[in-house]
Amino acid sequence: MRVIKFGGTSVGSAININKVIAILKTYSEEDEVICVVSAVGGITDKLLECGSMAQNQDDTYLSLFEKIKTIHLNLVDELISINNHDVKNNVETKLQHLKNLLDGIYLINELSLKTSDKLVSFGELLSSYIIAEALISRNFDAIRKNSQDLIVTNSNFTKAEVNFKITNKNIQEYFKDQHKIVVLPGFISKSESGDITTLGRGGSDYTAAIMAAALNVKQLEIWTDVSGMFTANPKLVKQARPIEKLSYQEAMELSHFGAKVLYPPTVQPVLDAEIPILIKNTTEPEADGTLITNHVNTYKNSVSGISNIDKIALLTLQGNGMIGIPGFSKRLFETLAQEKINVIFITQASSEHSICFGISDIDVQTAEIAINEAFEYEISLRKIDPVIVETGLSIIALVGDNMKNHQGISGRMFSALGKNNVNIRAIAQGASEKNISAVILEKDVKKALNALHEIFFEVKTKQLNVFITGVGNVGERLIAQIEQQRKHLKQHLRLNLRVVGMSNSRQMYFNEEGIDLANWKSHLNEGETATLQGFLDKIIALNLRNSIFIDITASHEVAHMYQHYLKESIAVIACNKIACSSDYNNYQNLKNLSRKYGAPFLFETNVGAGLPIINTLNNLINSGDDIVSIQAVLSGSLNFVFNNFNGETSFHDVVKQAQNEGYTEPDPRIDLSGVDVARKILILARESGHQLNLEDIKNTSFLTEANLKSDSVEGFYQTLIKDEAHFQELYKNAVNKNCQLKYVAEFNNGIASVGLREIPEGHPFYNLKGKDNIVMFYTQRYPDQPLIVKGAGAGAEVTASGLFADIIKVGNR
Missing domain, CATH: 3.30.360.10 (Dihydrodipicolinate Reductase; domain 2)
Structure with a gap:
């Protein structure tokens, strides 16, 4: 028996659902298949938005409902082309029940958690019904079973806890006799009192894991829109690659820290039963994917992956009155638990002067009020300060079973971040050394991930992002030399050199992926109006690692901008002699800024063009x-x-x-x-x-x-x-x-x-x-x-x- 789960993107269109059916056909020829499906891609978000609109008595919820209706009816037409009237009528009946619920929310102006669970359950109920009927229409031995009849939970709506004793018994009883293919809606369940509940966002993975563990299958397969778990988010790191094998612990760490491929609670039922998880790509079924097992591979890289969580807030409770006084931590985290606020990240100074922790930014206001109320007495006596809140943050994390066996991992991590001007707000590392986490500004996430991926996963290739001001005679020659030598640099020096921005006195042009140097003049002519501040602002906004600003002008104004580049940890290479021959205090300030921010300030061509005069002098x-x-x-x-x-x-x-x-x-x-x-x-x-x-x-x-x-x-x-x-x-x-x-x-x-x-x-x-x-x-x-x-x-x-x-x-x- 196989348990397979298909995510929202896998069932997001008729084209993808046909690919799902092709996979099910292959598998069902060899074995019985349990197929767990998510809602059609994007539908859960639309349902929640619809409910919010109705609650706020915004009549446009009706327009959004019509879009939801059209999506599902079109799927029926595209997947079941002959004799689909009964299926269509049944879908329309379900959609009418959905509209009735939305109308009720609109009338009473209220959307409780209980009602929210009922609302979003329509997504999986509709997708599973349509897919099952599509299989039946093509003569598959298939049936749809409502997983609400099998999975029993408590009444903790939106994230219900499973009663495994009853649930496992229900699953084992039902699957004694089954069709070749059983289609189940993921995510949804029922409480012991019969109310509709859900297992939390990403709960379709959990549904599949519950089935796999209850039936003790050989392997759980999760099919999604990417070829496994990647070394980093491939949308942010183009060099990221699928990870061939992971341990359960590594997979849990990566999924907890933002890897969307796997929902964290999914791992627990199969971990307990030691059932491997295989993550595959619906659109590329031939790709190997990622295999997650209980086995730790001691021969692989020290770091298995890099992940991140965005929209984090950092809260700090501090004060001299905390030092040596037991109970502060207990009171703090009890307060958060009472408000059902999940703590994602914790660190505490050894002086016990402060406790710092990260939470989702949607919980900030609740947490701030609750903590200040809980410690109102100590705050009034000035023993501690009101809680300090910082927002606009993210957590990045290195994950790997073998990090504890390799010295210098933390050093390499923070060195790479420091060189790229990524400010670290807090650090945490567990004694198991499977995870090193740091809180950084959300705007720096892409640069941080790329810098770390370059250090830990790429074949010692360093990407340099170059920005050139002044593309006259010398600038044109430099661009020609770069174009000529790029392949040589990558092959022999492991440097991937890209010109990302360029400017003359009139126009400037940028391309984050690297400018086509064979046609740079035409690109520049099509660029935007150039200003010195605009050029700097664009470089800062791009926020690329290993950025280098090159001045090939004789402009006092450009030379005056060096300090701003260095403060952003952007290297400055100057052909322009004005800065280094200006007032001595300015020259010395630039040298100091270079050291302070770890940004090279090089000006060899100030004396002797290409001759190594300054380099020779410095060596002496x-x-x-x-x-x-x-x-x-x-x-x-x-x-x-x-x-x-x-x-x-x-x-x-x-x-x-x-x-x-x-x-x-x-x-x-x-x-x-x-x-x-x-x-x-x-x-x-x-x-x-x-x-x-x-x-x-x-x-x-x-x-x-x-x-x-x-x-x-x-x-x-x-x-x-x-x-x-x-x-x-x-x-x-x-x-x-x-x-x-x-x-x-x-x-x-x-x-x-x-x-x-x-x-x-x-x-x-x-x-x-x-x-x-x-x-x-x-x-x-x-x-x-x-x-x-x-x-x-x-x-x-x-x-x-x-x-x-x-x-x-x-x-x-």
Whole structure:
């Protein structure tokens, strides 16, 4: 004999019911089958809504009733196409009884728990009748039996307790002789006094388990719309996968903490009888599903699954008067029990100063009033505080039989949550170590589940969610590099890199699943109006794990936003030099925020584009070396200009060429004024541990007064033409001394300067070609022969590669 239960989605349409019938046909060819069915998908909620409307004398309950009626009559027409008149008449009679009940609720303006149970029972009574008649119409040896005739309970309406002695006897007597297929309505029952009762939401599972245990069958099968119990909610975690095997205890923990596939009390009757439960998918019957048994598999993962419960409220009772005084906990939980409030989560500080517990948020008002009344005397004496209530919370839980045998599970869990700015309000772990629970904000659930699933279930693949502001020359190259290397990163570095958002000065575009980088320009053109605050708000709203904000602008306003990103534990990668060369207090604040919120703040491309200059400096400092001095050519654009400027070229044309080839900022005055180089040496000085500001850098400009006072880029180029003789003079003076012109940055004994220098032959800077940069670090370990970093220091491609390297660094942290 087989006991099979089909859920609401499995019987939610004629198409799905036909799939149910096909499964029953296969099974009944080999064995006798007890088929327990839920109400048609969504009907129970509609019935409750209908009752609420009628109670509130809202006439629209009639419209909703008509929808319920239409759903069921359509099912009859679709499932029984020939000679369905009698079936249809019977269904209409049942529906008329339902309408009469609703009319009565409307007239007396009251909906008791007893009436509510009678109301919702129509869902299962109708679905089971229609399915049984569909089977009979197709010549199956089938019959419908009302489970209210078998399952006897007390009168605790909406969640009745089963009298197993009477119920088991009824079931065993009835099933001595049976048809090949017996269809039973789940969820519903009757009290010993004959009143209709229900077994609680999800009670159809319970009905099936009661049948299975009473008849001691080999296995209970629960068919639903997913292929078993998953490692996490697949609607929130796309990488979630079915769990092949679970123990009863694991299944109960997961179902208690929100796994909707299994109703918690279901497990108990079959657990006592040691009957396995198989969870299968009606729409994919070939899938293996999840097998739940009494056997603990010691070879599997330490964590079996991750689950969550939403709509939780956290209540805290605290006060100095609680310390060392017995009886507070007893009084507190007795008060909640009297109000029939279920406590989902409990934790208490060892100081006994506070007790914290979680309940469903629908019970908050009742609980708050009851507790404050129960402890009114102590509150009046200020021995304890009025109960503190926090709402908008959820519980997430790691579940697994083997967690107690693996060290560091809690550490990995809370580390992953902390890195993603998931604030933990409370923690609980039982001595059995089968469950580690944490209360978090409900808005963080999706991010938390994905972060934990990545740590405990995925093949060491870390997902990075990238948001780019500034998709000009460098940004375009970065996107191309990401698209080219995504497969390599996933295969070799286990990094799944997605660009989720991008923005230019006009528009911004987001796609939570990752932007199609082959068509990013067209997507961006179709995006919404861009604002800096709007871009930040959208990233916060998406609330994705391992988020990275990349600034590829030269904007003061964008740089000012870094602090807000870091406070949300969003990593910041900056090509923009403004933040790190701004006031020292702001620079230090950003570094502090990075440490405080565990969000990397990386800006390698601030100095030397893709060259590892800042990384090399940090490695020297972190390994205990001291910087004595720094000498550097840090402007690839200026080096390009002076390497290509000679007596046969004009300074104006060379600068224009540098801009056209992408070696200067859009405004070349930033490069030629020396401000850009001053910012770079300032950043290196700060990273060396010195508190300097930009005004502390001595900047000896080679430009004329007219160049410096120009008020536009075009005006600047006009002054270059007029002052050509000045630049030719600079060149001739250097040639006469057999020197090369290089724009040099120096830092020595806490003093920094930048300016044009005549570099003699034999100096490391002399043969620096093209757009190359060079940095010489003199340190305690390198006092005579400096540590040198040299290479291309300008250009969109190498700058993009530097940004890419910082992204990978964030991914590998």
